[in-house]
Amino acid sequence: MSNVDYGPLNVALRVHETELLDDNFYRQLLTVESIDQALKLLQGTPYGFIQDARNIDQELRDYVAQVFREAFEMAPDKTVIEFASLDYTYHNLKVLFKNYYSDRQLENLLLNVGRYSQEELNKAIRTGQSTELPEEYLYVIREVRDYFETYHNLNHLDVILDYYYLDHLYDLAKKIGHPLIVDMIQQYIDFNNMIIAIRLINLHKPVSSLAGMVPDLGRIPTEQYVKASKDGLTGLTNMLLTSPYQELIASVLDKENHVDPIQLEKVLDDHRMQKLKSAKFESFGPLPVIAYLYAKETEVKNLRLILSGLLNDLPKESIAAALRLNYR
Numbered sequence: 518m519s520n521v522d523y524g525p526l527n528v529a530l531r532v533h534e535t536e537l538l539d540d541n542f543y544r545q546l547l548t549v550e551s552i553d554q555a556l557k558l559l560q561g562t563p564y565g566f567i568q569d570a571r572n573i574d575q576e577l578r579d580y581v582a583q584v585f586r587e588a589f590e591m592a593p594d595k596t597v598i599e600f601a602s603l604d605y606t607y608h609n610l611k612v613l614f615k616n617y618y619s620d621r622q623l624e625n626l627l628l629n630v631g632r633y634s635q636e637e638l639n640k641a642i643r644t645g646q647s648t649e650l651p652e653e654y655l656y657v658i659r660e661v662r663d664y665f666e667t668y669h670n671l672n673h674l675d676v677i678l679d680y681y682y683l684d685h686l687y688d689l690a691k692k693i694g695h696p697l698i699v700d701m702i703q704q705y706i707d708f709n710n711m712i713i714a715i716r717l718i719n720l721h722k723p724v725s726s727l728a729g730m731v732p733d734l735g736r737i738p739t740e741q742y743v744k745a746s747k748d749g750l751t752g753l754t755n756m757l758l759t760s761p762y763q764e765l766i767a768s769v770l771d772k773e774n775h776v777d778p779i780q781l782e783k784v785l786d787d788h789r790m791q792k793l794k795s796a797k798f799e800s801f802g803p804l805p806v807i808a809y810l811y812a813k814e815t816e817v818k819n820l821r822l823i824l825s826g827l828l829n830d831l832p833k834e835s836i837a838a839a840l841r842l843n844y845r
Contacts, residue, residue, distance in 0.1 A: 520801040520802035520803075521801050522593040522594075523592075523593060523801050523802055523803060523805070523806070524800065524801055526591050526592060526593065526805075526806060527799070527800055527801065527805045527806070529591070530805050530806060530809045533809065534797075534809065534812075534844070534845070536562070536563050537812055537813075537816060537843065537844055537845050538562065538816055538819075538820075538843065538845070539843065539845040540843065540845075542562070543819065543823070543837075543840060543843070545558060546558060546823050547823065547833050547836065547837055549827070551827065552570045552824060552827045552828050553570070555823070555824060555827055556568070556570065563580075564580070564820065566580070567824075570824075570828060573821070573824050573825070573828075574821065574825075577817050577820065577821055578628060578629075579629075580817065581628075581630060581813065581814065581817055582628065582629040582630050584810065584813050585598065585601075585602050585605075585630045585631075585810070588601070588806060588810060589632065592806060594693075594803065595632060596689060596692060596693060597693055597803040597806060597807060598632065598806070598810070599631075599632040599689065600686070600689040600690065600693060600698075600807070601806075601807050601810045601811070602630050602631050602632065602810075603631075603682065603685060603686055603689065604682065604686075605628045605630035605631050606630075606631040606632070606633065606638070607678055607679075607681070607682040607685075608628055609627050609628060609631060609635055609638060610638060610642070610657070610658070610661075610678055611674060611675055611678050612624075612626045612627050613627070613635070613638055613639050613642050614642055614661060614665075614671075614674055614678075615671060615674065617639075617642050617643060618665055618671055619671060633649060633650055633654070637649050637650060638650070638654075638658075641654065641655060641658045642658055642662070645658065645659050645662055653685060653688070657678070657681040657685070660677070660681070661674065661677055661678065664677060676730050679730070679731075680729075680730060680731060680732060683706055683709065683731060683732050683734065684732040684734070686702055686705075687699075687702050687703075687706065687732070687734050690702040693803055695802060695803055695804055697792060697795065697804060698803070698804065698807065700792075701789055701792055701793075703734065703735055703736055704735075704736075704762075704785075704788070704789070705785070705789065706731070706732070706734050706735040707735035707736055707737050707762065708762075708781065708782075708785040709731065710727065710731050710735055710737065710739065710742060711742075711757060711776065711778075711781060712778045712781055712782065713727060713730060713731065714727055714742045714746060714753055715750065715753065715775075715776055715778045715781075716778065717746075718746055718749060718750050718753065719750075724742055724743050724746035724753075725743050727739050727742055727743065728740070728743070736760075736761055737760055737761075741756060742756075744756075745757075750773075750775040750776070751774075751775070753776070754766070754770070754774065754775050754776050757776060765784055765788060768780075768784060769781050769784050783839070783841065786815065786841045786842070787841060787842040789811070790811065790812070790815060790841065790842045790843070790844065791842065793807070793808040793811055793812070793844070794808070794844065796808035796809075808844065809844075811844075812843070812844035815841050815842075815843060815844070816843060816844075818841060819840050819841055819843065822836055822839055822840060823836055823840075
């Protein structure tokens with residue numbers, strides 16, 4: 518696929534980017550006194566469809582699904598949108614597996630986003646076969662089926678699928694071939710590993726188990742986490758402060774000079790957005806559409822934070838502190 522083939526799509530995206538919410542609008546939203554005032558303010562934006570405060574989450578989920586459907590229709594290479602939507606596909610795989618192997622009815626948790634339909638994913642989970650799904654998906658599904666049929670245990674399902682998700686995401690990034698996208702995913706894997714290592718230590722569990730939980734695809738080898746964690750959170754923090762991410766890590770230290778995992782997640786989101794802003798200067802290639810989709814997801818995340826905060830009477834300062842960096 519030639520980068521020039523993305524020209525018409527990227528021109529259309531430039532128009533849609535002007536509709537993205539900016540900091541001034543978020544500040545306005547944070548000054549309103551009620552959810553009704555917030556919904557009224559949204560009438561002049563792409564989110565004017567939100568009418569019922571009790572159904573905000575579902576309406577936003579439907580909106581994101583529509584954005585991705587349009588992207589799949591317009592993109593010259595579906596692999597790029599598949600990459601951007603892969604986390605939704607793996608979320609659906611988790612739900613469908615749990616639905617199939619347990620008595621729980623979890624269909625309401627499914628997200629209508631992804632290159633392949635929920636029906637086809639469900640068929641492959643039940644039979645291990647599919648004429649539509651590529652081998653990468655079938656391999657993962659068969660591995661999970663084999664695991665459950667051997668151990669009859671759903672407790673590790675999320676960990677197994679998270680492992681394959683990161684591996685699959687990295688493979689798609691390499692297939693797309695844009696150096697910034699590959700770099701961004703390696704950083705995402707590194708930050709994911711940091712968060713898991715911190716949580717393992719906080720739960721008094723061995724960090725040696727990290728090697729079986731994540732693919733070793735980041736810049737920091739998993740063995741470094743294991744070695745550093747022998748000195749607990751202090752050892753892990755010291756190792757990270759000498760890593761390629763030392764400046765970012767230094768910005769999320771808590772009062773005990775340990776890494777705050779909640780702040781780390783926010784820093785990761787903001788760091789990724791900052792990198793993707795370079796897409797504004799590219800006229801061709803896949804980066805602008807990936808940046809736009811991430812911008813929309815971030816925008817929806819911020820709106821959900823503000824609107825749910827208003828519904829639950831949360832302090833405005835706490836809501837503002839949790840907002841992610843926006844694209845505009």
